[in-house]
Amino acid sequence: MNEKKIMNQTIEKMLVHASVRDFKAEPLPAQTKDLLLKAAQSGASSNFIQAYSIIEVADVNLRREIAKISGSDAYVNQTGVFYVFVADWYRQAQILRAENKDVKALRNMEALTVAIVDTTIAAQNMTVAAESMGLGICYIGGIRNDTSKVAELLNLPELTLPLFGLTIGLPNSRNEVKPRLPKANILSVNGYNHESLTDLSTYNEQTAEYYANRSHHQKSTNWSQEMSDFLTNPRREDLTDFLKKQGFTLD
Numbered sequence: 001m002n003e004k005k006i007m008n009q010t011i012e013k014m015l016v017h018a019s020v021r022d023f024k025a026e027p028l029p030a031q032t033k034d035l036l037l038k039a040a041q042s043g044a045s046s047n048f049i050q051a052y053s054i055i056e057v058a059d060v061n062l063r064r065e066i067a068k069i070s071g072s073d074a075y076v077n078q079t080g081v082f083y084v085f086v087a088d089w090y091r092q093a094q095i096l097r098a099e100n101k102d103v104k105a106l107r108n109m110e111a112l113t114v115a116i117v118d119t120t121i122a123a124q125n126m127t128v129a130a131e132s133m134g135l136g137i138c139y140i141g142g143i144r145n146d147t148s149k150v151a152e153l154l155n156l157p158e159l160t161l162p163l164f165g166l167t168i169g170l171p172n173s174r175n176e177v178k179p180r181l182p183k184a185n186i187l188s189v190n191g192y193n194h195e196s197l198t199d200l201s202t203y204n205e206q207t208a209e210y211y212a213n214r215s216h217h218q219k220s221t222n223w224s225q226e227m228s229d230f231l232t233n234p235r236r237e238d239l240t241d242f243l244k245k246q247g248f249t250l251d
């Protein structure tokens with residue numbers, strides 16, 4: 001079937017996603033935020049655990065502190081709304097403790113993984129909803145530059161992890177869409193095709209052209225080079241200690 005025939009507005013919006021890092025300083029109306037939260041909550045959830053909480057950082061000073069930690073100050077401070085997505089087993093801990101049960105099922109690597117997945121699905125649902133309204137978004141993983149401090153600022157209890165922020169607002173300007181990996185690099189049938197999934201020659205040509213010609217921050221590089229530079233050293237190695245402090249055993 002012709003792709004045009006099955007294309008729809010939802011997918012059209014998804015295909016032009018680009019993170020926005022320049023917003024109008026206009027708070028989002030309450031109804032818009034409520035609808036975004038409903039969209040977030042409508043995502044699938046592993047065993048219906050709904051293991052996340054969303055914290056709206058409305059206080060200007062609090063937002064400034066978190067923005068500073070994130071290194072993305074401009075678009076965390078000046079935006080429509082700023083949420084922190086928290087992977088959260090604390091609710092279930094309360095349920096279990098009320099019944100004098102052990103909470104060990106909430107502490108291991110599997111528990112942490114499903115909470116992170118649930119949280120991410122909720123955030124991406126919110127993202128798609130926001131972009132469908134013509135709003136722009138940027139995930140802010142930079143809050144994990146100092147996860148302990150963010151947890152302290154937000155008063156987070158045990159068995160929680162502030163995973164990332166999400167800044168949403170009316171775009172002042174938009175970036176170009178970044179070319180994604182070719183289908184041959186991400187799809188393999190009936191098993192992992194080592195050659196096709198890792199042959200990055202075409203993508204490196206495409207991304208070299210993109211980086212050289214985009215309207216901002218032009219540079220001479222390609223995707224493999226970017227990855228190599230980015231991954232020279234491990235990042236945020238304090239996260240393990242933070243998670244243990246929060247009660248995750250990671251076993």
Ligand SMILES: Cc1cc2nc3c(=O)[nH]c(=O)nc-3n(C[C@H](O)[C@H](O)[C@H](O)COP(=O)(O)O)c2cc1C
Nearest residue numbers: 017018019070072138139140141142143164175178
């Ligand atoms: C979990 C996550 C964390 C991110 N953290 C940041 C961040 O702290 N600051 C930032 O400017 N962009 C951040 N981004 C945006 C990515 O840099 C961006 O999605 C990526 O470069 C692809 O570009 P695009 O979203 O414009 O297509 C994050 C994205 C994700 C998914």
